[in-house]
Amino acid sequence: MSATTDAAELRELLGYVNNCWDEERRALSRQMHDSLGSSLTALTMHxxxxxxxxxxxPALLDRAAQMKNLLHNIIETNRAMQHKLWNDKLEFLGMRVALGELVAQFAAEQQMAARCSLPDDEPACPRAHxxxxxxxxxxxxRNVAAHARASNVEVIVDDMDDSITLMVKDDGIGPVDGATEPAHWQGCYGLRMLRERARFLxxxxxxxxNGSRGxxxxxxxxKPPIPAN
Known part of the structure; x- marks a missing residue:
């Protein structure tokens, strides 16, 4: 079996594993919402x-207030965990809303200027995309916050007829020595996994x-071809 065939089979396997992982994360997030979330809401009412x-x-009322605050923190933690597992807004409200809220939350948490440039209309592409x-x-x-030492970041989506592109631009320190080869990605498992997911599609x-800086x-x-009528 040739190296090319081996690589193709490995990429197909990674694509299958990633899809299974997505479905498991999605199912777990919904289970947390439907079961744990509803139980916590009922407990709040009780x-x-x-x-x-x-x-x-005063002592009883103070203890009840502490319990209410603790329960509120648990509810918010549960919501945050659900969101990290699977962003339901991507499915129910669309990519424009999901990306817009992601960038707004990043700006608030990192105290950094961040903006989103999105198409006027919701991009038409499969859920996997x-x-x-x-x-x-x-x-x-995440990488901008951890490594870039940037003061500005922009997320741009360019929706074309036959493809869709997303870019994350920053004005930080940029890649080490301008390196863009795979060797520069050693240890960058998040990026390497995403690269394989992109190749699978x-x-x-x-x-x-990004020019002279960042x-x-x-x-x-x-985009997959639109089936003929």
């Missing part, structure tokens, strides 16, 4: 009813210098 029946003793685009945006922003992912992480995915 606690509120119980608190209203307590005698007006949207998942990879969102994952690339997440990984790009027939696309490509690259990391390059870097640009770019993924381009071809």
């Amino acid at each position: 606690l509120g009813l119980l608190t209203s029946k307590l005698p007006p003793e 949207r998942v990879v685009l969102l994952r690339v945006a997440e990984e790009g922003l 027939g696309g490509s992912l690259s990391l390059a210098a 870097s640009v992480l770019s993924v381009t995915l071809p």
Whole structure:
């Protein structure tokens, strides 16, 4: 068996594993929402009813307030975990909303100027494409926060007839020595996995210098042909 065939089979296997992983994350997120989330909401209502029946003793009311705050923190943690596992907004509200909120949250958390340039209309591409685009945006922003020492970042989506491209640009320190070869990615398992996911869909992912300063992480995915009527 040739090396080319081996590489193709390995890429197909990685694509299958990633799709299975996505479905498991999606199922777990929904289970947390439907089971744990509803139980926590019911517990909040019961606690509120119980608190209203307590005698007006400061110690009891203070303990009830502490329990309410603790329960609120658990609910927010559960929501954050659900979101990290699977961003339902990508499916129910679309990629424009999911990316817009991702960039806005990044700007608030990192205290950094961040903006999103998106098409006027929701891009028409398969769910697998949207998942990879969102994952690339997440990984790009994560790397900017961890390594780039940037003050500005921009997420850009270019939706064309036959392909769709997402770029994460920053004005930070850029790739080490301007390196863009795979050797520069040793240890960058998040980027390497995303590159394989892009290749599985027939696309490509690259990391390059952004002019004289900063870097640009770019993924381009071809759109599947529209079936003839």
